[in-house]
Each structure stands twice: as structure tokens, then as C-alpha cells.
Amino acid sequence: MRLGFIGAGFVARFQAMAIQQVRGLEIAGILRRSGADALSSWCRQQRLGDAKVYDSIGELARNVDVIAIYAPNYARVAVMEEIHAAVMGGARSRGVIVEKPLGRNMVEASRMVALAREGGLRTAYFENQIFMRSIRTQREQLQPVARTMGPLTLTRSAEEHGGPHEPWFWDPTRQGGGVLLDMGCHSIAVGRYVLTPPDKGLTFLQPQSVSADLGLLKWGQPKWRAQLLKDRGVDYGKTPAEDFATGMVTYRNPETGQIVKAQFTDSWMFEKQGLRLFMDGMGPGYAFEVNTLVSPLSVFIGDAAAEAIADQETALEKATASRGLLAVQTNEADLYGYTDENRDMLEAFSAGRDAMLDWAYGLEIQRLVMAAYLSAERGRTVDLTDSATLRELDSYIPAIQQGKGAAQLL
Numbered sequence: 001m002r003l004g005f006i007g008a009g010f011v012a013r014f015q016a017m018a019i020q021q022v023r024g025l026e027i028a029g030i031l032r033r034s035g036a037d038a039l040s041s042w043c044r045q046q047r048l049g050d051a052k053v054y055d056s057i058g059e060l061a062r063n064v065d066v067i068a069i070y071a072p073n074y075a076r077v078a079v080m081e082e083i084h085a086a087v088m089g090g091a092r093s094r095g096v097i098v099e100k101p102l103g104r105n106m107v108e109a110s111r112m113v114a115l116a117r118e119g120g121l122r123t124a125y126f127e128n129q130i131f132m133r134s135i136r137t138q139r140e141q142l143q144p145v146a147r148t149m150g151p152l153t154l155t156r157s158a159e160e161h162g163g164p165h166e167p168w169f170w171d172p173t174r175q176g177g178g179v180l181l182d183m184g185c186h187s188i189a190v191g192r193y194v195l196t197p198p199d200k201g202l203t204f205l206q207p208q209s210v211s212a213d214l215g216l217l218k219w220g221q222p223k224w225r226a227q228l229l230k231d232r233g234v235d236y237g238k239t240p241a242e243d244f245a246t247g248m249v250t251y252r253n254p255e256t257g258q259i260v261k262a263q264f265t266d267s268w269m270f271e272k273q274g275l276r277l278f279m280d281g282m283g284p285g286y287a288f289e290v291n292t293l294v295s296p297l298s299v300f301i302g303d304a305a306a307e308a309i310a311d312q313e314t315a316l317e318k319a320t321a322s323r324g325l326l327a328v329q330t331n332e333a334d335l336y337g338y339t340d341e342n343r344d345m346l347e348a349f350s351a352g353r354d355a356m357l358d359w360a361y362g363l364e365i366q367r368l369v370m371a372a373y374l375s376a377e378r379g380r381t382v383d384l385t386d387s388a389t390l391r392e393l394d395s396y397i398p399a400i401q402q403g404k405g406a407a408q409l410l
């Protein structure tokens, strides 16, 4: 399958590393943008494909089977409109992948779904955490226990690090919010997946309510605000975004009526070694726990040797320390689920199906994330069984996303 990349930044490089581990996928093209030439030569060196750099989306679409959108959130709809136009004009592409989030709000996310449908494109919504081997293996291992004892009733999911790498992530008007949209979408999705009985569909559990609380706990403080302005050009005194988000999504099992809960916690103010994904789950008499900072490999770098470190991020994504006892992950693309989401997409698209997580599923996650913003903004629990609330969410743009988060966060 000939794959084309739109976006050649952080996640595109991660996905290329994942594709090294997938047979049958070739990186055939990359849209000309910053990072494209460097990624293209790396792909060729690794024999991942020609990775030809194309000047336009139309040209890319004429030369690849599947297009992967790895561009910033604010460019989603414009990029998809060009893909749609190319496909309607007879271009060869038949499938489209998008990294999370599907859009910045429901209006954008719905537009993405509509454009893909009109273009007759197969879709894959890349939510890597659902493909983490640890998450899938605990489901398999615990399935017989769950069948006998009853399903998991509580899960807690967290993604935390010290803050994103590019300025646009920090700007709520371009990214769409702060850490809740950026990483809460992962935790909310994986929480729902973990609670869903393995023999049921992904949207089997019915969302009942969402309550959330947002904070600007570190990057709103004068010292850190000044650093953010200097390093990223974003002024959190004027247009702040949340660096901490927590909340609870309550679901109902439609067959048994049982209520189950998924708690999420996400932050850009995590002061530990680097990125940590943490998930746990409680069932009657059994449990599981995942912590990606626990690695079988650690290295020690003393003060005298710390100057010699070339790049601490080769050991761990978003690494914050370069000395002491450090955790090293040897295959992060696989650990975080990037490899298997590509495998699933390849298998599904080759068979003429949507991927396990399609864009309609991405829209479901978008709705839950928007409900969390609404809950925090209004200071109340959002009832997802109320049709007027669901209608409101369809056009809701969080105040933080509008650049008006000061009253809420400062």
C-alpha cells in the first residue's frame, strides 16, 4: 500500500518509525512543507519507500493509495477539503488517516466525516492508546475472569508530560484548547475502550454524563508565563489554555443497566522523567495497571557525564532530565500503539473496510471532549442523555478555544 504523508513533523517521524515494523506499507509521498525533505531522505535510507516530496495535495493524492493527515489541528479541514477535491476529480487515493483529534470542535469534526463520506474514502482515526499491547493484552488476559466475576467498573487513564514541543500546541485558538483537547482525547477514548466488554462494539456503552475540572496550575504563574511567551510566543496572560484537566465520564451498560466510570487526568505540568501513560482498571476481585515509565532498561548518568548527553529524547519522549537514574524505552512507537494502528489500517483498507477506529468513532470521542469543556466552563455535570445538550454540543466552541479562557483559568 502506497502511503502519502501530509505533515512531516513530530508525529510523522514517529509514524515512520512505526511503519518500519509493518510489512506491506510503503511511504510513497510527502507533501512539501517544513521537515519533508529530511523525513524523505530518512525514509529512503531506511528503505521505507520513495517518499517523493510533492508540491500539492492534489499531486500527492494522484500518486498514493492512502493519505495520512499529520498536520496541525488548525489545518485539518482545509487539508481535507483539498483531499476531497482531488478525489472527486479522479485522484487515486481511496483511504484517509487522521491523527487525533478529528477537529477542534464538533463543527470541524462533522465536516471531516462528511467530506470523507462524500469522497467515498475509507477512514482511520488514529488513537494509538487503544492499540497499546499492554491495553489489549490485559483485555485478553482478564476476559475469562470478567466473564465469571463481571466487567470492570472503574478505570483511570492519564497522559502527562511537561508540555508540547511546538508553539501552535500552546495557542488555544490554533490547537483548539489546552491539554484536555490535546491529550484528554486519548485518555477519554482509552477509558471507554477499557470498560467496554471485549465481545461488544466500541460504542456499546452509553455515555450518561461528563464532569470535568480544568486548571492552569503551572504555566499561568508569572515565571512560567514569561518563559512560555519567550520560547513559544504565546501569552497565557491574554489567551490561556488549561495545563491540567481531570474529570469523570459515566457510562451505562444497555443490557444490564450497570453504571461504570472512566476517570481521566491529563497534564502539561508533569515534573517527572518524561511522558507517562498510566491506566488502571478495577473489576470485582481483579484489576490491571499500566505505567509506561516502568521499563526493564534504566541507565545512570552521573553529573560528570551529563554534559556528554547528545539528545535525551532518544531515551524517552519528552524526557526532562539528562542525569541520574533514567528510564529508557527501546521501542516507543510500538509501546504507545503506533505500530498496531498502522497494521489495523493496512489490513482493513486492503479488505475495503474502514479501520477499527473510523472517523464516526472519532466524532464520538470529540463529543465527549467537548462535553468535558462545557462541564468545566459551566461548573456543572453535563447530561449526555439530554437531547437539547447533545444539540448544543454540535455547535459549541469552548471559550478557551475562542481565546477567551482568562475568566475561567486565571
Ligand SMILES: NC(=O)c1ccc[n+]([C@@H]2O[C@H](COP(=O)([O-])OP(=O)(O)OC[C@H]3O[C@@H](n4cnc5c(N)ncnc54)[C@H](O)[C@@H]3O)[C@@H](O)[C@H]2O)c1
Pocket: 006, 007, 008, 009, 010, 011, 012, 031, 033, 034, 035, 036, 069, 070, 071, 072, 073, 075, 079, 099, 100, 101, 126, 128, 166, 182
Ligand atoms: N497520537 C499522538 O500521541 C500524537 C502525538 C503528537 C501529535 N499528534 C497529532 O499529530 C498532528 C501533528 O502534530 P505534530 O506534533 O507532528 O506537529 P508538528 O508541528 O511537529 O508537525 C506538523 C507538520 O505539519 C506541517 N504543516 C503545517 N501546516 C500545514 C498545513 N497547513 N498543511 C499541511 N501541512 C502543514 C508542518 O510543516 C510539519 O511538517 C496533530 O494533530 C497532533 O494532535 C498526535
